[in-house]
Amino acid sequence: NKGKYEHYMQKEIHEQPESLTTTMRGRLIRGGSCKAKNVLLGGLKDHLKTIRRSRRIVFIGCGTSYNAALAARPILEELSGIPVTMEVASDLVDRQGPIYREDTAVFVSQSGETADTLQALHYALENGALCVGITNTVGSEIARNTHCGIHINAGCEIGVASTKAYTSQIVVMAMMALAVGGDAISSQERREAIIDGLFDLPNKVREVLKLDNEMKDLAQLLIAEQSLLVFGRGYNYATALEGALKVKEVALMHSEGILAGEMKHGPLALVDENLPIVVIATHDACFSKQQSVIQQLHARKGRLIVMCSEGDAAAACPGSSCRVIEVPRVEDCLQPVVNVVPLQLLAYHLTVLRGHNVDQPRNLAKSVTTQ
Numbered sequence: 001n002k003g004k005y006e007h008y009m010q011k012e013i014h015e016q017p018e019s020l021t022t023t024m025r026g027r028l029i030r031g032g033s034c035k036a037k038n039v040l041l042g043g044l045k046d047h048l049k050t051i052r053r054s055r056r057i058v059f060i061g062c063g064t065s066y067n068a069a070l071a072a073r074p075i076l077e078e079l080s081g082i083p084v085t086m087e088v089a090s091d092l093v094d095r096q097g098p099i100y101r102e103d104t105a106v107f108v109s110q111s112g113e114t115a116d117t118l119q120a121l122h123y124a125l126e127n128g129a130l131c132v133g134i135t136n137t138v139g140s141e142i143a144r145n146t147h148c149g150i151h152i153n154a155g156c157e158i159g160v161a162s163t164k165a166y167t168s169q170i171v172v173m174a175m176m177a178l179a180v181g182g183d184a185i186s187s188q189e190r191r192e193a194i195i196d197g198l199f200d201l202p203n204k205v206r207e208v209l210k211l212d213n214e215m216k217d218l219a220q221l222l223i224a225e226q227s228l229l230v231f232g233r234g235y236n237y238a239t240a241l242e243g244a245l246k247v248k249e250v251a252l253m254h255s256e257g258i259l260a261g262e263m264k265h266g267p268l269a270l271v272d273e274n275l276p277i278v279v280i281a282t283h284d285a286c287f288s289k290q291q292s293v294i295q296q297l298h299a300r301k302g303r304l305i306v307m308c309s310e311g312d313a314a315a316a317c318p319g320s321s322c323r324v325i326e327v328p329r330v331e332d333c334l335q336p337v338v339n340v341v342p343l344q345l346l347a348y349h350l351t352v353l354r355g356h357n358v359d360q361p362r363n364l365a366k367s368v369t370t371q
């Protein structure tokens with residue numbers, strides 16, 4: 001049932017304040033004055049000690065689920081102090097990459113049925129790793145075959161392009177980082193800020209959804225383009241990859257997410273006055289580096305669309321030549337949840353304007369159960 005919406009993708013983008021609330025329900029504790037703020041993940045609690053003792057945490061997934069894990073990687077590293085590595089499921093299987101008994105392998109999948117991810121799971125089980133499942137489908141293969149896990153609880157996702165599952169996956173993994181990180185005094189302030197940020201996140205997403213018309217106007221401007229680049233770094237490298245994936249898969253427009261730190265190592269050659277480039281430059285520890293990326297792109301007459309924090313437009317953009325998308329500011333590790341929303345909206349409107357099928361993009365299936 002699409003309710004008042006024309007497409008499932010549109011509905012699922014707009015219901016993110018609610019899906020995020022459902023994902024967090026009963027899992028965050030913000031007690032009275034003497035009760036510390038905390039997170040409770042029932043499906044993980046008996047395995048937390050093992051996870052904390054592991055030598056490495058390996059995130060494994062495909063497509064959007066991989067991107068969600070990439071977005072959560074920095075906060076898991078920061079709070080746990082454990083090295084976190086990333087594996088695209090098919091590539092891990094192709095390489096038969098080393099997985100050890102001392103590893104925790106975390107399988108991220110909306111459907112819980114993706115063949116590549118399942119194969120990687122069997123491989124990790126054979127190699128003796130502790131296997132954790134993060135899926136949106138109770139009773140799915142991945143949920144049933146992992147040792148423990150966390151349900152995403154984003155509600156059924158029907159549009160082939162994953163939207164609400166992505167933001168809920170990031171929130172689940174941020175909560176996992178809080179749970180694995182434990183309650184060392186040194187990180188208490190940071191943990192409490194994240195928990196407060198999680199409580200407020202649905203409101204911030206509600207706010208950012210107000211950019212809908214602005215993103216429709218931007219889509220109108222980009223309707224006939226051949227290509228769109230998206231630059232991000234730090235917490236928002238994943239946002240760049242995910243924004244580009246959405247544009248590519250539904251709007252059928254070439255789009256590439258680029259790690260801004262790699263700009264000078266090749267991508268800069270593409271910059272001219274025609275190619276549109278989205279630069280994600282919201283306020284975090286990487287902001288000044290992104291400012292300098294913007295200046296360099298500007299010096300080469302790049303056609304810039306800058307995503308920055310509210311009130312930062314003047315600091316982020318030199319001159320008045322770039323278009324600005326201002327988004328609400330949240331705790332840095334949660335910012336990817338807010339930042340991806342305008343890019344989801346842009347992909348959606350581009351698709352409708354270009355006359356393509358939104359919910360069933362050409363050649364794609366919701367759940368990829370073959371290899």
Ligand code: F6R
Binds near residue numbers: 063366
């Ligand atoms: C993109 C998309 C795909 C899936 C990928 C993994 O919008 O939907 O990239 O994310 O096929 O699917 P799951 O998460 O079900 O394992």
